[in-house]
Amino acid sequence: MFNTIKRKSITLLQLLLVLVFIVFEEIIWEGIAKPIYTYVHALKVLQKVEAWLQGVNATVILVIFVVMLASVEVLGLYAGVLFVSGQAALGVMLYLTKIPIAAFTFWMFRVTESKLMQFGWFKWLYEKLMQAIDWLKSLEIYQSTMKRLKSTKEKIKAWLKQLKAKYFAKESPFVKKLKRLYSSIKRALKRD
Numbered sequence: 001m002f003n004t005i006k007r008k009s010i011t012l013l014q015l016l017l018v019l020v021f022i023v024f025e026e027i028i029w030e031g032i033a034k035p036i037y038t039y040v041h042a043l044k045v046l047q048k049v050e051a052w053l054q055g056v057n058a059t060v061i062l063v064i065f066v067v068m069l070a071s072v073e074v075l076g077l078y079a080g081v082l083f084v085s086g087q088a089a090l091g092v093m094l095y096l097t098k099i100p101i102a103a104f105t106f107w108m109f110r111v112t113e114s115k116l117m118q119f120g121w122f123k124w125l126y127e128k129l130m131q132a133i134d135w136l137k138s139l140e141i142y143q144s145t146m147k148r149l150k151s152t153k154e155k156i157k158a159w160l161k162q163l164k165a166k167y168f169a170k171e172s173p174f175v176k177k178l179k180r181l182y183s184s185i186k187r188a189l190k191r192d
Contacts, residue, residue, distance in 0.1 A: 050111045058115040065116060068105040072098055 053061065075098040083091030109116065117123045136142055167174040
């Protein structure tokens with residue numbers, strides 16, 4: 001009995017970890033933060049900042065990075081508290097506000113990674129975090145969830161493609177009707 005409860009509790013905990021990771025990885029990072037990161041990375045002004053950061057002392061880089069990372073995490077936690085306490089709109093707005101800051105922080109990490117890795121404890125924490133992510137991704141529950149998610153994405157894309165072909169192709173009956181309607185409204189307005 002105790003072993004069954006223990007096994008089910010561990011499975012539930014793994015499922016929760018996987019779901020949280022998937023939400024952050026697939027939805028927040030891939031859908032929102034990664035495009036912002038790509039945009040931020042391409043800004044010319046940040047290329048100047050990147051060159052400046054290369055000349056800054058590693059300890060200063062570490063302090064700036066830790067302050068930015070802590071700020072992002074505090075904003076995320078506070079957004080979660082607001083969301084749970086019934087102020088969902090404000091929580092979501094605060095969370096969306098933190099995403100560009102998180103993207104900038106991630107960009108700064110990538111740009112200054114070699115300097116940050118000079119600190120043994122930082123390198124150790126980073127490696128442990130990467131091992132934890134690898135472990136999470138190796139779980140069967142993660143892999144099966146990702147397969148289902150991929151299958152669902154493909155079905156949605158196929159459905160949208162069919163919808164677009166049926167209703168929004170250049171010569172579809174729907175588009176022809178819209179064009180006729182637009183033309184008749186335009187003619188009626190010209191007469192007045």
